[in-house]
Amino acid sequence: MNRDTSLGGGEPLKKILGRVAGKLDSKFGLKTTIDLLYFFPRRYHQLGELTPFAQLTIGEEQSVIAQIVDSSRRRTHGGKWMLSLKLSDGNNRMDAVFWAKNQYLINWMSAQMQVGQTKLFSGRPSLYRGRLQLSHPSYQEVDDENLDVGNNQQVQAQAMRPEPIYPAKVGLPTWTTQKAIAVLLDELKTIPLPDPLPEDIREERGLLEINEAFEKIHRPQSRKDFAQAQARFRYEEAFILQVALAQRRAELSEDAPCLKKIPGGFSDRVASSLPFTLTAFQSEVLDDISQRLSSPRPMNLLLQGDVGSGKTVVSLLAMLRALDCGRQAIFMAPTEVLVHQHFSTLCALLGELAQPGGFNLRGGEGVPIYRLSSSLPSGEKQRTLAALNQGQAGIFVGTHSLLSNQVAPSCPGIVVIDEQHKFGVKQRDRLRQNETGTAHLLVMTATPIPRSVAMTSFGDLDLLTLKGLPPGRAKVESYRVNSANQSWTQRTWQRAKEEIMAGHRVFVVCPAINPGTEETENGSDNEDERGNVTCLKGARTAGSGQNWGESRVQNENRKIANVSETAAQLKNLPALAGVRIGVLHGQMSAEEKDRAMADFISGTTPLLVATTVIEVGVDVPEATMMVILDADRFGIAQLHQLRGRIGRGKHGGVCLVWSGVEAQSPAGRRLEAFVNTTDGFELAAIDLRLRESGNILGQNQSGRSSSLKILDLLADEKVISQAQKDAKSLIAGDSQLRKHPYLQAAISRRISEEEQEYLERG
Ligand code: ADP
Numbered sequence: 108m109n110r111d112t113s114l115g116g117g118e119p120l121k122k123i124l125g126r127v128a129g130k131l132d133s134k135f136g137l138k139t140t141i142d143l144l145y146f147f148p149r150r151y152h153q154l155g156e157l158t159p160f161a162q163l164t165i166g167e168e169q170s171v172i173a174q175i176v177d178s179s180r181r182r183t184h185g186g187k188w189m190l191s192l193k194l195s196d197g198n199n200r201m202d203a204v205f206w207a208k209n210q211y212l213i214n215w216m217s218a219q220m221q222v223g224q225t226k227l228f229s230g231r232p233s234l235y236r237g238r239l240q241l242s243h244p245s246y247q248e249v250d251d252e253n254l255d256v257g258n259n260q261q262v263q264a265q266a267m268r269p270e271p272i273y274p275a276k277v278g279l280p281t282w283t284t285q286k287a288i289a290v291l292l293d294e295l296k297t298i299p300l301p302d303p304l305p306e307d308i309r310e311e312r313g314l315l316e317i318n319e320a321f322e323k324i325h326r327p328q329s330r331k332d333f334a335q336a337q338a339r340f341r342y343e344e345a346f347i348l349q350v351a352l353a354q355r356r357a358e359l360s361e362d363a364p365c366l367k368k369i370p371g372g373f374s375d376r377v378a379s380s381l382p383f384t385l386t387a388f389q390s391e392v393l394d395d396i397s398q399r400l401s402s403p404r405p406m407n408l409l410l411q412g413d414v415g416s417g418k419t420v421v422s423l424l425a426m427l428r429a430l431d432c433g434r435q436a437i438f439m440a441p442t443e444v445l446v447h448q449h450f451s452t453l454c455a456l457l458g459e460l461a462q463p464g465g466f467n468l469r470g471g472e473g474v475p476i477y478r479l480s481s482s483l484p485s486g487e488k489q490r491t492l493a494a495l496n497q498g499q500a501g502i503f504v505g506t507h508s509l510l511s512n513q514v515a516p517s518c519p520g521i522v523v524i525d526e527q528h529k530f531g532v533k534q535r536d537r538l539r540q541n542e543t544g545t546a547h548l549l550v551m552t553a554t555p556i557p558r559s560v561a562m563t564s565f566g567d568l569d570l571l572t573l574k575g576l577p578p579g580r581a582k583v584e585s586y587r588v589n590s591a592n593q594s595w596t597q598r599t600w601q602r603a604k605e606e607i608m609a610g611h612r613v614f615v616v617c618p619a620i621n622p623g624t625e626e627t628e629n630g631s632d633n634e635d636e637r638g639n640v641t642c643l644k645g646a647r648t649a650g651s652g653q654n655w656g657e658s659r660v661q662n663e664n665r666k667i668a669n670v671s672e673t674a675a676q677l678k679n680l681p682a683l684a685g686v687r688i689g690v691l692h693g694q695m696s697a698e699e700k701d702r703a704m705a706d707f708i709s710g711t712t713p714l715l716v717a718t719t720v721i722e723v724g725v726d727v728p729e730a731t732m733m734v735i736l737d738a739d740r741f742g743i744a745q746l747h748q749l750r751g752r753i754g755r756g757k758h759g760g761v762c763l764v765w766s767g768v769e770a771q772s773p774a775g776r777r778l779e780a781f782v783n784t785t786d787g788f789e790l791a792a793i794d795l796r797l798r799e800s801g802n803i804l805g806q807n808q809s810g811r812s813s814s815l816k817i818l819d820l821l822a823d824e825k826v827i828s829q830a831q832k833d834a835k836s837l838i839a840g841d842s843q844l845r846k847h848p849y850l851q852a853a854i855s856r857r858i859s860e861e862e863q864e865y866l867e868r869g
């Protein structure tokens with residue numbers, strides 16, 4: 108490793124490590140020395156510690172430190188030999204089994220793994236006849252095992268040394284990774300890496316120098332070592348992000364259209380003709396937005412407000428300010444269902460002024476409003492595109508289609524992005540920027556975002572909160588239903604019938620579309636152009652990232668509730684006789700989806716069996732009941748979004764969450780928390796507490812897919828704000844980072860990684 112290659116991202120591992128380099132690449136995407144040095148231990152094992160089995164995930168390669176408490180050998184029916192060990196973590200048991208044709212091999216293994224010993228096993232836990240099992244794990248001595256502790260100082264020191272445990276994959280146990288890293292650490296001793304953190308900042312914050320930090324995070328002699336090293340890398344991670352964001356801010360030019368308030372303009376007229384009075388909170392937020400819009404500094408605003416808090420009308424009044432100044436307003440929604448819904452909601456709010464499709468049927472002044480989504484008839488699409496690209500002042504509501512190459516708004520005044528927190532900044536900019544300047548940006552979300560998260564993931568956005576809910580909302584009651592309890596499940600469908608008889612609508616939500624497939628709306632791209640939404644809805648993945656002991660165990664015997672079978676079953680249910688049932692999911696065409704929604708709204712099919720396509724934004728005031736099947740498959744944020752679909756009118760509602768999980772399991776506690784409050788902010792806090800923070804960005808922690816490597820958004824808020832402060836003052840003096848080439852290199856590396864991930868997602 109030399110200085111120049113470290114600027115570029117380090118040397119290829121292939122050149123240094125030989126065969127294992129290929130594995131590190133294929134299993135974890137680690138290509139360079141820098142990649143590997145930043146591949147930190149997942150945890151540290153201390154002498155005498157065992158891995159709690161309850162933390163293991165079924166089917167995923169993991170390292171386990173366990174004690175052997177029983178061992179037996181026997182011949183199988185097939186004539187092979189089998190060694191069967193019972194492992195203990197102090198509380199629970201797990202089997203480890205090995206087979207061989209050769210009896211001697213089994214005898215040899217048995218001698219290697221004797222009762223009473225503690226070993227490090229690496230394997231993929233499975234459930235066999237309801238018991239946790241490792242089949243043919245690889246195994247290793249725990250370093251400290253055969254030490255005669257107390258004999259001399261050196262041995263004692265060794266025994267106290269924390270053992271780093273790296274994420275493992277088949278064929279790549281933690282100790283292999285550890286050895287590979289040791290090679291690099293030895294090299295650092297002669298050819299140290301330059302530090303991306305400026306020395307003065309390091310000193311002021313009391314942080315380790317980079318080479319020492321690598322040594323201490325990978326080869327700690329004590330807990331203090333790795334704790335110090337982690338502190339340094341946490342800060343580094345926060346700092347690099349904050350410098351990048353500060354740079355971005357510094358680059359922003361003041362070239363936004365000043366959307367001055369025009370008295371008697373559309374914005375004023377619509378505001379005064381709304382079917383309701385704006386709440387004080389809505390007015391407050393609008394005043395704030397209004398000021399930002401009149402400035403040449405482009406607005407970069409993230410508006411958070413709980414489900415149903417009334418963000419749409421706020422965005423409409425903001426958009427009309429653009430029209431009042433002869434500019435375009437672009438409104439992007441996450442799904443086709445929502446584009447169509449928003450289009451009609453906006454038309455309704457505009458009332459007389461609405462000119463859908465640009466047609467002016469009433470004559471006189473009006474607000475042209477267009478839609479764009481991939482499945483619309485090509486005539487309508489062409490009309491929308493022409494209006495957009497030719498500079499027609501109007502409102503343009505669309506899906507990701509708005510980001511296609513064909514779209515080049517000629518005079519954008521404001522871009523509104525609904526319910527999608529994370530867009531590629533570049534894509535956003537393409538829509539916002541042209542020779543006429545930079546349009547204002549309003550991002551809206553119902554997912555409450557903690558300050559620390561806002562400072563990192565959305566650091567280029569200012570945060571504004573729309574509090575409260577419009578008046579007159581009746582309550583939504585929530586209950587957990589044990590899906591094994593027949594009287595409850597029967598009562599559910601009677602209640603559904605009663606609601607329908609009273610003229611209301613009922614949603615039944617399933618995690619999957621079809622039987623047998625784990626394929627859900629969550630995993631696949633099938634829902635419209637929704638592919639590249641990473642959101643705070645880490646819930647999307649959190650829902651299925653369960654530990655053994657909960658629903659995965661059941662799922663071995665039982666299918667996940669799915670739309671097609673559920674709809675068929677409900678149709679045959681005597682309790683629902685005479686009720687027409689509709690279905691809605693992401694594999695339907697846009698037309699089918701539209702029809703399904705329309706039939707539900709009109710009451711033709713008052714019961715709708717759907718997937719999470721209805722999760723965001725769907726607004727049907729008559730919907731009063733929701734039954735969420737296998738609710739443990741969903742995360743809190745997602746459940747909250749789903750529940751937000753009911754009780755939107757004056758009738759209130761009831762939300763029943765069906766699940767078979769244990770109350771004490773993590774999923775059980777999630778559901779318990781969920782039924783106990785409807786406050787989105789409270790739920791978000793609980794969610795963060797219950798969830799591993801690495802999941803906040805919707806990515807799991809295994810391997811490198813998590814964009815935050817070591818920073819903990821909950822715990823590290825202070826580090827993040829320190830880093831933000833340091834970054835701002837650094838950039839104020841040297842926005843190009845001319846004096847800090849290694850920092851600039853670290854940023855470029857980091858950004859290009861993120862872009863890479865982004866591309867892979869899209
Ligand atoms: P969200 O913030 O979740 O997007 P919406 O904008 O869809 O919420 O608003 C939810 C419902 O509340 C809509 O039916 C909307 O018409 C209604 N609403 C919005 N503001 C008010 C208000 N000030 N008074 C009464 N109802 C309102």
Ligand code: MG
Pocket residue numbers: 418419525724
């Ligand atoms: Mg909304």
